[in-house]
Amino acid sequence: MIGRLNHVAIAVPDLAAAAAQYAGALGADVAPPQDEPAHGVTVVFITLPNTKIELLTPLGDKSPIAGFLEKNPSGGIHHICYEVVDIQAARAKLVAEGARVLGEPRIGAHGKPVIFLHPKDFNGTLIELEQA
Template identity: 80%
Template sequence: MIGRLNHVAIAVPDLEAASAQYRDTLGATVGAPQDEPDHGVTVVFIELPNTKIELLYPLGEDSPIKGFLDKNPSGGIHHVCYEVDDILAARDKLKENGARVLGSGEPKIGAHGKPVLFLHPKDFNGTLVELEQV
């Protein structure tokens, strides 16, 4: 069911400093910040040869990243995103297997303009898993 690892998301307390570190110290290709108001985050994508790192920074008062950064002031790895061909079929199969889908259970449009869902970390070894239909 799952295909490529689309990205690893890292929540950061200072988006500019983290972008500069990946660009200047780690020598990676770093994009421009993009506001994603529907998800309450500003994101910066780092293009690696085989996948992406997504730096996440809170946007707005109700950002889902805010609580994470309160608990992890230095930042931390926030989620992994796996690609699927059919997000509704994937969701239904996962629910049959007892996995919980976060939020309304219906896909939202993610940072790449494609449908995404998040799965409950407690059902996946403490790992927040995003599924993205490609």
């Protein structure tokens, strides 16, 4: 069912510093920051030859990553995103298997339908599935 690893999302307290580090010390292809007000984050996309890294920092008062950064002030890997062909079919299969899916599919930061899976059911890992 799962296909490509679409991205790894890393929450960071200082987006400019993290972006400069990936562009400088790590020598990666780093894009300018983009505000995603509907998702409560500002994102920097890092393009690797085979996938993407997304550096996230909170935007606004109700950011979904604010709590994570309170618990992990230095930052950390927040989630990984796998691609699926059909988000509704994926959701139905996971629910049938007894996994906790966090809500109905919604439009994610890339303009495509996504769901999130409960980390307690997946080895402490927050998994996003995106209909590619």
